[in-house]
Amino acid sequence: MRVFLTGVFGYLGSHVATELLAQGDEVLALTRSPLEDDMATTKGLVPYRCQLTELKKLREAAESVDAVIHTAASDAASFQSINTQATMAMLDGLTVQQSFTMQAGTGVFGHTAGKVFNDSSPFNPPPFLQARAKFENHVFDFNDQHQRISLVYGSLVYGGRGGLIPKILRDAAVKHKQASYIGDGLNEWSTVHVRDWARLMILAAKRERRGSRKYFAAHGSVSLKSVAEMLTAALNLPLAPNSISANEAQEKWGPFAGMLSTSQQFSAATALNELSWVAEGISLERALVEEAP
Numbered sequence: 001m002r003v004f005l006t007g008v009f010g011y012l013g014s015h016v017a018t019e020l021l022a023q024g025d026e027v028l029a030l031t032r033s034p035l036e037d038d039m040a041t042t043k044g045l046v047p048y049r050c051q052l053t054e055l056k057k058l059r060e061a062a063e064s065v066d067a068v069i070h071t072a073a074s075d076a077a078s079f080q081s082i083n084t085q086a087t088m089a090m091l092d093g094l095t096v097q098q099s100f101t102m103q104a105g106t107g108v109f110g111h112t113a114g115k116v117f118n119d120s121s122p123f124n125p126p127p128f129l130q131a132r133a134k135f136e137n138h139v140f141d142f143n144d145q146h147q148r149i150s151l152v153y154g155s156l157v158y159g160g161r162g163g164l165i166p167k168i169l170r171d172a173a174v175k176h177k178q179a180s181y182i183g184d185g186l187n188e189w190s191t192v193h194v195r196d197w198a199r200l201m202i203l204a205a206k207r208e209r210r211g212s213r214k215y216f217a218a219h220g221s222v223s224l225k226s227v228a229e230m231l232t233a234a235l236n237l238p239l240a241p242n243s244i245s246a247n248e249a250q251e252k253w254g255p256f257a258g259m260l261s262t263s264q265q266f267s268a269a270t271a272l273n274e275l276s277w278v279a280e281g282i283s284l285e286r287a288l289v290e291e292a293p
Helices: 011-022 034-043 056-062 077-092 129-138 165-176 195-208 224-235 244-255 269-275 284-290
Strands: 002-006 026-031 047-049 067-070 099-105 148-154 156-160 180-182 188-193 211-217 221-223 242-244
Touching: 002 011, 011 026, 011 195, 011 284, 026 034, 026 188, 034 047, 056 077, 067 077, 067 195, 077 099, 077 129, 099 129, 129 148, 148 195, 156 165, 156 195, 156 284, 165 180, 165 224, 165 244, 165 284, 180 224, 180 244, 195 211, 211 244, 211 269, 221 224, 224 284, 242 244
Parallel strands: 002 026, 002 067, 026 047, 067 099, 099 148, 148 211, 156 188, 180 242
Antiparallel strands: 188 221
16 A cells, blocks of 8 residues: 655654554655655655645645555644645545545543543533644545545553653653642543554554544553552652642643543444454553653
8 A cells, every 4th residue: 555644753653654664555754854855765665745834745645645644733723724724635635545544632522521432422622622623523524424534543642752641741750759640530541552553543544444434542541540650660759649739730741731630531442343453562551661761
């Protein structure tokens, strides 16, 4: 399969590229500079120099491949307009024989409140993710279900010395010599290793069934109190984990503190039943130990 991949040097995109190459696929990688051209070539990728604002070139790239996998992502307000136009340009370049798969974040579902959400659950985004939710709905509804469009969600993603939430929690724990959680810390998050998320992205891109689908990369769940305990052991911290208030969390963790007081639990049943996806990565606890500074 020939794939046009965006975000190839990012956290998820780099793992998608590695998995595609391992499966013998050709990867046309979006690059933005001579340095990135060289980096792509060294990795065995085919560089395609283009900015996300160059809509004609994005459309032409999409037209030339079997599948587009879009992992360039950000929740920054400045990125949303650029990303929307870029995504629509790539979708416009596809026929019903091609597929479009996009990285998505579970924050748009809001607090799952002890329930396990699935692909039919509605969005309930916090204010700062409302534009993102509107955008994802627009992508999902594009072209009246005739194309193969997949939104693939990851929640608490870890591994590969990355993952936003583990990094936020780990950096704060190192700085304060103590890991923390909000309130009783019993709010649960679905977890997945980044390689397993990447594998699900590729399975979604290669599926034969037409129409739009949502898939969740989820392999069990963990409470934020348990994560704090894992970090304490992995980092050999001198203090036991402690409970903090929402205001204290804002000071320690920044703008994502509000999300970390919620639950984010999702079912991977659709990915298992339709795509035979099975998580194979190491556990969160082991990853935190292996990635300890």
